Amino acid sequence: MDDLIENSYRPFEPVEAQASSRAERREQQTQRILDAAKxxxxxxxxxGASMHDICAAVGMSPGALYRYFPSKEAIVEAICERDRRDDAVLFARVLQEPDVVEGLVMGAMAHIRHMHEDDNAKLFAEICSEAMRNQAVETTCMKNMAEVQQMFAGYIGGAVERGEIDPPVGLDVLLPTLMSIAHGMALNDLPAMRVPLDKLEVLLRAMVVGMLRPTKCLETA
Incomplete structure (x- = not known):
């Protein structure tokens, strides 16, 4: 009887720990689904990719998958949200760079490398293509782009106010233009086209200097 009691005994697990464990398991499963969908x-x-294909790739039943994501659009939204969190970490480092030219070049190069790794550029191209015909996907993409643009508006606008740069156009034109250039570079996956990263960085710096026109450069010209 004592052996039975001992073997049937389980240490008490606080409710908070149980909830944490469930949340961690759900998060792990969510990441598996997103990786498989990608x-x-x-x-x-x-x-071309169906929810059935995603179920097969992740090894779960349709019923289980739909408890996590009700549609492919919901999966795309989660993928974009995951990328947004990754970008937030990157951009936090960029915004700490006091030289706005160096900050933008550093951010652009890091983004290019990120998009090149693990076929991220191919996924980005597919999502952008779908956004042209799918309102839900377009809304997700536009939201992410707006958040990034707003973040850099403060960064570049601050440099303008401090007199560190003197762009030839206002931020209303400069920001979407910079975003479009970054967008194009991400889509084209320049490293995959055998463009040397060191030469690309030189070209990017020259382009950013020309668009932002740092006042220290204008004074020595």
Whole structure:
């Protein structure tokens, strides 16, 4: 009887710990689904990849998958949110760089490397393509772009106010132009086109200097 009691005994686990464990397991499963969906989207395209394909890739039933994500659009939104969190870490380092030219070049190069790794550029291209015909995906993409643009508006605008740069156009033109250039570089995956990263950085710096026109450069010209 004592052995039975001992073997049936389980240490008490606080409710908070149980909740934490469940949350961690759900987060791990969520990441598995997103990774599987990413592979399916890259391989078959957004329209070509079905929820059934994603179920097979992650090894779970449709019923289980739909408890996490009700649609492919919801999966895309989660993928974009995950990338947004990654970008937030990157941009936090960029915004700490006091030289706005160096900050933008550093951020652009880091973003180019990130998009090149693990076929992120291919996934980004697929999502952008779907955004042109799918309102839900377009809304997600536009929200992310607006957040990034707002973040850099303060960074570049602060440099203008301090007299450190003197762009030839206002921020209303400069910011979307810079975003479009970054967008194009991410889509084209320049490292995959064998563009040397060191030469690309030189070109990016020259471009940013020309667009922002640092006052110290103007004074020595």
């Amino acid at each position: 592979a399916c989207f890259i391989r078959s395209g957004f329209n």
